[in-house]
Amino acid sequence: MLNxxxxxxxxxxxxxxxxxxxxxxxxxxxxxxxxxxxxxxxxGKTTFLNLIAGILAADTGRVTIEGAxxxxxxxxxxxxxxxxxxxxxxxxxxxxxxxxVLENVVLGMAFGPRGADRAHARAMLERVGxxxxxxxxxxxxxxxxxxxxxxxxxxxNRPKLVLADEPTGNLDRKHARESLAxxxxxxxxxxxxxxxxxxxxxxLGHFEQRSxxxxxxxxxxxxxx
Amino acid sequence: MTLPLxxxxxxxxxxxxxxxxxxxxxxxxxxLMCVWMVKTQSQTAFTQTTTGFDAVLGARGSKLQLxxxxxxxxxxxxxxxxxxxxEAIKRHPAVKAAIPIAVGDNLRGYRLxxxxxxxxxxxxxxxxxxxxxQAGGKLFRPDAKEAVVxxxxxERLRLKVGSTFxxxxxxxxxxxxxxxxxxxxxxxxxxxxxPTDRVIWIPLRGIQTMSGHDARTATDVSAVLxxxxxxxxxxxxxxMYNKQGNRLTLAxxxxxxxxxxxxxxxxxxxxxxxxxxxxxLVAAGSVLTSIYNSMSARGRDLAILRALGAxxxxxxxxxxxxxxxxxxxxxxxxxxxxxxxxTGVAGVIxxxxxxxxxxxxxxxxxxxxxxxxxALCALGGIxxxxxxxxxxxxETLAPVS
Numbered sequence: 260m261l262n263x264x265x266x267x268x269x270x271x272x273x274x275x276x277x278x279x280x281x282x283x284x285x286x287x288x289x290x291x292x293x294x295x296x297x298x299x300x301x302x303g304k305t306t307f308l309n310l311i312a313g314i315l316a317a318d319t320g321r322v323t324i325e326g327a328x329x330x331x332x333x334x335x336x337x338x339x340x341x342x343x344x345x346x347x348x349x350x351x352x353x354x355x356x357x358x359x360v361l362e363n364v365v366l367g368m369a370f371g372p373r374g375a376d377r378a379h380a381r382a383m384l385e386r387v388g389x390x391x392x393x394x395x396x397x398x399x400x401x402x403x404x405x406x407x408x409x410x411x412x413x414x415x416n417r418p419k420l421v422l423a424d425e426p427t428g429n430l431d432r433k434h435a436r437e438s439l440a441x442x443x444x445x446x447x448x449x450x451x452x453x454x455x456x457x458x459x460x461x462x463l464g465h466f467e468q469r470s471x472x473x474x475x476x477x478x479x480x481x482x483x484x
Numbered sequence: 485m486t487l488p489l490x491x492x493x494x495x496x497x498x499x500x501x502x503x504x505x506x507x508x509x510x511x512x513x514x515x516l517m518c519v520w521m522v523k524t525q526s527q528t529a530f531t532q533t534t535t536g537f538d539a540v541l542g543a544r545g546s547k548l549q550l551x552x553x554x555x556x557x558x559x560x561x562x563x564x565x566x567x568x569x570x571e572a573i574k575r576h577p578a579v580k581a582a583i584p585i586a587v588g589d590n591l592r593g594y595r596l597x598x599x600x601x602x603x604x605x606x607x608x609x610x611x612x613x614x615x616x617x618q619a620g621g622k623l624f625r626p627d628a629k630e631a632v633v634x635x636x637x638x639e640r641l642r643l644k645v646g647s648t649f650x651x652x653x654x655x656x657x658x659x660x661x662x663x664x665x666x667x668x669x670x671x672x673x674x675x676x677x678x679p680t681d682r683v684i685w686i687p688l689r690g691i692q693t694m695s696g697h698d699a700r701t702a703t704d705v706s707a708v709l710x711x712x713x714x715x716x717x718x719x720x721x722x723x724m725y726n727k728q729g730n731r732l733t734l735a736x737x738x739x740x741x742x743x744x745x746x747x748x749x750x751x752x753x754x755x756x757x758x759x760x761x762x763x764x765l766v767a768a769g770s771v772l773t774s775i776y777n778s779m780s781a782r783g784r785d786l787a788i789l790r791a792l793g794a795x796x797x798x799x800x801x802x803x804x805x806x807x808x809x810x811x812x813x814x815x816x817x818x819x820x821x822x823x824x825x826x827t828g829v830a831g832v833i834x835x836x837x838x839x840x841x842x843x844x845x846x847x848x849x850x851x852x853x854x855x856x857x858x859a860l861c862a863l864g865g866i867x868x869x870x871x872x873x874x875x876x877x878x879e880t881l882a883p884v885s
Contacts (some may be wrong), residue, residue: 342793
């Protein structure tokens with residue numbers, strides 16, 4: 260489902276030097292697989308997810324999602340592919356504060372091939388237990404509820420792959436547990452693969468399949484040398 | 485549904501700047517439409533206001549002054565002419581009707597005009613319309629101290645049939661110059677939407693023999709309002725009085741003389757239009773500034789939308805459309821400002837001249853101006869839209885973990 264080959268990304272440091280921060284020789288995630296990646300802060304996890312999502316363009320390498328090569332596409336093509344096949348759960352939720360809960364979720368599918376479907380968005384919010392908060396604004400919800408909106412938004416478009424970047428970083432332990440359980444359940448229900456990155460052991464412990472990001476990102480080892 | 489939602493939410497989130505910016509556009513739009521309509525409407529109204537007469541005969545002087553004095557009841561009379569001159573033009577075979585008028589007195593600023601009852605009995609002040617007295621009224625008798633009052637003057641002076649008043653000397657109101665003669669109102673004219681509405685009409689003899697007036701001019705008249713049998717007759721009389729004679733002036737045709745006045749003051753219209761254009765430009769600039777300044781605060785929202793799959797061109801279009809929407813809101817509110825302004829201006833013009841502007845008249849400026857404002861605002865939205873277009877998604881969204 261997700262295949263990565265020789266993916267590289269570098270940035271120019273403030274002193275003008277080009278620093279390679281990501282080099283993933285090979286990485287694969289099967290359809291419906293749920294994988295948690297352990298990685299320290301600053302290890303390039305977010306960059307890795309952004310490259311998969313096509314938010315960032317890779318220097319070299321290949322990212323293929325369900326046969327579509329993200330890295331070969333122009334920016335509008337990457338936008339379309341992201342809207343069609345990916346769901347993204349951010350650490351800071353990244354909800355649109357001026358939009359209602361329902362509108363936030365509707366926008367999760369508005370740019371995809373199916374377009375905005377308010378009824379489906381409503382059903383998705385009912386699924387995550389927020390059917391009674393449709394017209395509330397994010398600021399009127401607790402952190403746990405905001406995270407559930409972010410989950411609903413990521414999954415409303417029936418994506419094949421869900422990317423989760425420190426999804427419990429802003430939650431207390433109780434809400435973090437509930438949120439992770441929900442993410443896992445909803446991904447399974449929709450047959451979506453999940454790639455979750457976190458530095459938190461408790462978060463990682465919720466998933467049977469775990470891996471160290473340091474084993475995937477060769478740039479980290481090269482920097483350490 | 486997505487684009488309208490994004491625009492609506494953005495406008496709501498920045499409600500204050502939306503309202504202020506739309507307000508400035510409304511002002512610009514309303515002002516532009518008002519300047520244009522008052523200009524065209526007043527030109528139309530004034531040049532068509534002849535109160536049924538083709539020409540005015542008066543003392544040697546300015547034709548414009550003669551028309552303003554005799555038709556619009558503004559300005560001072562350029563001088564008197566002998567009663568014999570009135571009789572001469574009345575007898576002329578080319579003249580269908582000649583009505584003498586005499587001026588020189590007022591009632592609290594409203595002009596008293598002496599004339600003959602034929603004005604109300606025979607003359608159509610506009611095609612197919614004769615003067616009508618309101619219920620219970622009758623015309624003054626030529627030899628009595630009686631008055632017929634125009635509808636607007638009656639309303640403002642609170643005169644009714646049976647009311648009595650003492651005129652004041654001169655065309656401007658001076659409380660110390662009250663005449664001793666007392667007049668009784670015998671009729672109120674129905675509204676005509678002409679300068680006649682502002683006049684208190686009394687018998688010609690009344691002005692001529694008013695206490696305190698010079699006895700030597702007791703038979704003079706201020707002007708003669710003339711109806712011609714044919715249009716060519718006007719040119720013949722013009723030749724006779726203006727080219728061959730040197731004692732009197734014939735103002736003909738009345739509409740053309742007023743049109744000349746408008747052409748003389750056209751620079752004033754241009755200055756007003758220039759001011760309105762500048763206001764429009766400033767309003768478009770304010771759209772640009774307000775949206776551009778809000779871009780920093782909106783960067784995160786735009787980056788989230790991009791992360792959800794919105795393309796750069798969608799974001800660009802949303803910002804331009806938002807600017808156009810502010811223009812649309814402003815243009816809609818501009819109609820309210822326009823009607824408020826034009827109603828006020830029309831009220832002042834009516835109070836000062838008796839001429840009524842048609843504020844509901846159709847004119848291309850009524851849709852061209854709002855459309856131009858919307859287009860100008862959309863143009864102003866391009867700069868912030870370009871900034872939005874370039875929003876870096878990854879950097880804006882989250883700190884790197």
